[in-house]
Amino acid sequence: xxxxxxxxxxxxxxxxxxxxxxxxxxxxxxxxxxxxxxxxxxxxxxxxxxxxxxxxxxxxxxxxxxxxxxxxxxxxxxxxxxxxxxxxxxxxxxxxxxxxxxxxxxxxxxxxxxxxxxxxxxxxxxxxxxxxxxxxxxxxxxxxxxxxxxxxxxxxxxxxxxxxxxxxxxxxxxxxxxxxxxxxxxxxxxxxxxxxxxxxxxxxxxxxxxxxxxxxxxxxxxxxxxxxxxxxxxxxxxxxxxxxxxxxxxxxxxxxxxxxxxxxxxxx
Amino acid sequence: xxxxxxxxxxxxxxxxxxxxxxxxxxxxxxxxxxxxxxxxxxxxxxxxxxxxxxxxxxxxxxxxxxxxxxxxxxxxxxxxxxxxxxxxxxxxxxxxxxxxxxxxxxxxxxxxxxxxxxxxxxxxxxxxxxxxxxxxxxxxxxxxxxxxxxxxxxxxxxxxxxxxxxxxxxxxxxxxxxxxxxxxxxxxxxxxxxxxxxxxxxxxxxxxxxxxxxxxxxxxxx
Numbered sequence: 416x417x418x419x420x421x422x423x424x425x426x427x428x429x430x431x432x433x434x435x436x437x438x439x440x441x442x443x444x445x446x447x448x449x450x451x452x453x454x455x456x457x458x459x460x461x462x463x464x465x466x467x468x469x470x471x472x473x474x475x476x477x478x479x480x481x482x483x484x485x486x487x488x489x490x491x492x493x494x495x496x497x498x499x500x501x502x503x504x505x506x507x508x509x510x511x512x513x514x515x516x517x518x519x520x521x522x523x524x525x526x527x528x529x530x531x532x533x534x535x536x537x538x539x540x541x542x543x544x545x546x547x548x549x550x551x552x553x554x555x556x557x558x559x560x561x562x563x564x565x566x567x568x569x570x571x572x573x574x575x576x577x578x579x580x581x582x583x584x585x586x587x588x589x590x591x592x593x594x595x596x597x598x599x600x601x602x603x604x605x606x607x608x609x610x611x612x613x614x615x616x617x618x619x620x621x622x623x624x625x626x627x628x629x630x631x632x633x634x635x636x637x638x639x640x641x642x643x644x645x646x647x648x649x650x651x652x653x654x655x656x657x658x659x660x661x662x663x664x665x666x667x668x669x670x671x672x673x674x675x676x677x678x679x680x681x682x683x
Numbered sequence: 684x685x686x687x688x689x690x691x692x693x694x695x696x697x698x699x700x701x702x703x704x705x706x707x708x709x710x711x712x713x714x715x716x717x718x719x720x721x722x723x724x725x726x727x728x729x730x731x732x733x734x735x736x737x738x739x740x741x742x743x744x745x746x747x748x749x750x751x752x753x754x755x756x757x758x759x760x761x762x763x764x765x766x767x768x769x770x771x772x773x774x775x776x777x778x779x780x781x782x783x784x785x786x787x788x789x790x791x792x793x794x795x796x797x798x799x800x801x802x803x804x805x806x807x808x809x810x811x812x813x814x815x816x817x818x819x820x821x822x823x824x825x826x827x828x829x830x831x832x833x834x835x836x837x838x839x840x841x842x843x844x845x846x847x848x849x850x851x852x853x854x855x856x857x858x859x860x861x862x863x864x865x866x867x868x869x870x871x872x873x874x875x876x877x878x879x880x881x882x883x884x885x886x887x888x889x890x891x892x893x894x895x896x897x898x899x900x901x902x903x904x905x
Contacts, residue, residue: 483811485807485810485811508810508813508814508815509813511810511811511812511813512812512813514811516808516811516812518804518807518808518811520802520804522802522804522805522807522808523808524805524808524809524823524827525827526826526827526830535809535812535822535823536809536812536813536814539814539818539822540812540813540814540818541813581808584808584812585812588812588813
């Protein structure tokens, strides 16, 4: 059984018939006079892993936060598993239950134990009994390799461990999709692997995901689709192979060559 | 040269009376704190509200009361309701009202500051997991913010305990009031007031140390 909090869900569906889970059309957002998103269209199917790349300031994180409406877009429409996140009548707390979110800086609750962090939302939001929440939390912590850290405080863990707890915490709500915002970019290089492994396993189990990441190897290995966001617009998308071998847009080419040149520098 | 012959007997004999006054001071401070804490939470919440009129009312409340001298407020409540509306309030009630107004305004600023010092990512994580704003505040933000505010709340408590000596001017029979009465009846103001000062010190100093010890513990377990 996989990483999903719902036993049995998602293991197969990956590619059979593309069923859209996230449909974003014409998403716009400006902060003051700065237009961060200028009409972003993106559809993500069930079981699909989309890696969102782009230069810093291109609007990746803003877009991700529009999907679960931590940020309210100025225009456009975003529908997640049939729920219109851009409709003001939508019960957002309810809608967010099925959208897992993992941030760059983990944001674990420092006043709770690791186990408490994972149990908190299921207990408070879903009203699960302590016993039920605990069973799920223990299972998920074991899956991310932290079964021995139940009683630790977040600050006692390494960054990689904290991020794995954050992933377990998001999974505890039994999400239909997972949004991960640069999950490894706050980590020391030697700690990114353990987090990427967890994400890869999640993908293998059929979790629908949007991952904002610059981990080119992760993208090549795990992503079904690579989406390049630049200046608030999708300038290019395709399989990682297509885009890495033959980027059509000059800006993509420049961005990737910069990423790659660093990678080769390191490996040579 | 002025030759003063010290005589502590009157002060020592008056100890039971002073202790009685101390009890009043203590009960007053405790009442004020018990009422002020929840009020300050509400005011701090209002100051962080997204609704402008609520935010502004809370701003007006804190700024007005933080700039009014307590003594002015005390004497105002002592004279004005009685003289202009014929409402005669118990001195103790006057003291509680005046102190709660200023203390809650000050504490509201302390609480607001500590709420704002919590990383916005904390609230974001809670809300992203499906919590309502209220659930996120109650379960995630406030427990951390209050822990951070605790040393300041402790400092407010200590200074409150001493500041209650102001209420002697509106005829609350607190420690200071009893000391002043005793001083003029036995005609030993120097000894009696020194003795009263000593009592304030003996009562507040250990509390300060105790609070510091508690804060150390709380900080470690964060």
